[in-house]
Amino acid sequence: MALFNRTPRAPLEYTRTLWMRLWITSVLMFLYAPLLVLMIFSFNDSRRNVVWRGFTTKYYEKALNNDTLVEALINSLTIAALATVASLVLGAMAAIMLWRFRFRFKGVVDGTISLPIIVPEICLGVAMLIFFARINWPNDLIYPFNLGAITIAHITFCFPFVTMVVRSRLASFNKEEEEAAKDLGASNWQAFRDVLLPHMRPALVAGALLAFTLSLDDFVITFFTSGPDTITFPVKVYSMVRFSVTPEVNAASTLLIILTVVLTAIALRLQGAKNISVSH
């Protein structure tokens, strides 16, 4: 440890103790080793995942030439984009409603809006399956309308998260600022656009990112909502993992991990790590 301890350790610098360092190193290894192995072996020139047989990118070519896989990825990104936009609007509206107004049954409304966060995924998935079967939702529409059912399901579970994030940001808003704007002649809409909206902006970015990831990540609810012709990326990967483990899955997964890292990097640029963690 002498190598690391240039200055003596203060009593509260627990992170500098040896056992703490060992602990956090092992936890990070536990979290990352499987992902790193997966990524490294996506370049492995062997159908079995275990022994290194040389570098190749052929599984990336294969994955990118796999039409259903690419289609699934495009579907997923389309759904995530649509769900994010809708969740952002609905979530921000609900947050403003709950923050600004006093009305009867507010507790009930508040609870109901946050309910999709705590209802188990499997139950929401089942509910969506029964709902769309019951109302005879057409499943032979053309792209992008064939994704309607999945998108609706995703919006339902994404927007309460946006509400949560935006609401905690609104709590720090000084209502006098808005009153000042109105005293100076701003209309309701102008006060909202020029005063409240800029204050909400960081929460909207965090909420959008959260909604996008949640939507892109979701397997269970989509599994119940998707028809035979509408497959998303997680559903496709699931069937690939289930029936045949191939390096193609590694390649496709690696691409999605890279996408996640890029998105996180953008989020960090916009916000700083601390704000994002606080919003969870």
Place this chain on the structure above:
Amino acid sequence: MAEQDWKEDKKAFWAVSASPLLWTVLFFLLPMSFVWLYSFGSNVGLTEIEISGTLDNYKRATQWLYLSIFLKSFGVAAIVTVLCLIIGFPVAMALTFASEKWRPWLLLGIMLPFWTNLLIRTYALMIMLGSNGYANKAMGWLWDGASWIKTLVGLQPLPTWEPVQLLYNNLAVVLGLVYVHLPFMVLPLYSALDRLDKSLIEASLDLGAGHLRTLLKVVVPLAMPGVMAGVMITLIPALGAYLTPDLMGGTESQMIANVIERQFKRANDWPFGAALSFLLIYAMFILIALQGLRRKNGKEAH
């Protein structure tokens, strides 16, 4: 600051509340009420379901077969939560007391898996645990090392290493759920510890308590709200987990979500599946109510 009565500005109120309320009613409450109604129904014919008000589905759910799966799911979720707490607490401590330079990176290190696709993470863990995976290889090396040391001191060498089956059993499910849910636990713990007044810890140390005693008597009690938040945020999804037991578990490690899925996708017994879904939801409500009660008691005690 006081909230505005909605009657004072009806136009603004409806402008913001109409769409979210409509959405919640149409695409959340309505589907949920369909499930609720179906749980009192029975299958007549292949696709027809008659909502007859029968309680048979709930009666069937209380059979030992299903009850034991419920209990088992609770057990697995509880074990996973405790493991996450034990593993996660020191990590949250390390984050809290890390230097300004390191903290954002550590935080990022914990958060990145949180953002990574659940299915991909499960698959990655499956590769590691497979019978040819690295977990088995590492254990093989350790075994060979032990054998070598034994021969070195003049004892019989150990029998050759046989790969063990790490996947498709209960242990794999627990490990997989811990792997997936660990970040969920660490983040609320960290945000509670971060808010904690550090001078209280210093005071405790100055007044002669050791580090361990300070940790148990000062840090943990003060971080209790974060611990409870972390427990809930881990326990609830773990209880309803579908993917991990499905992919990593064996036939005997089914959890309640897998049974529900089977009613809809294979057994085609929607009313029974609906009843099981609602029982799971009621279980969640009970957990949340207990947590609310605890918090209330805690407040009164102070």
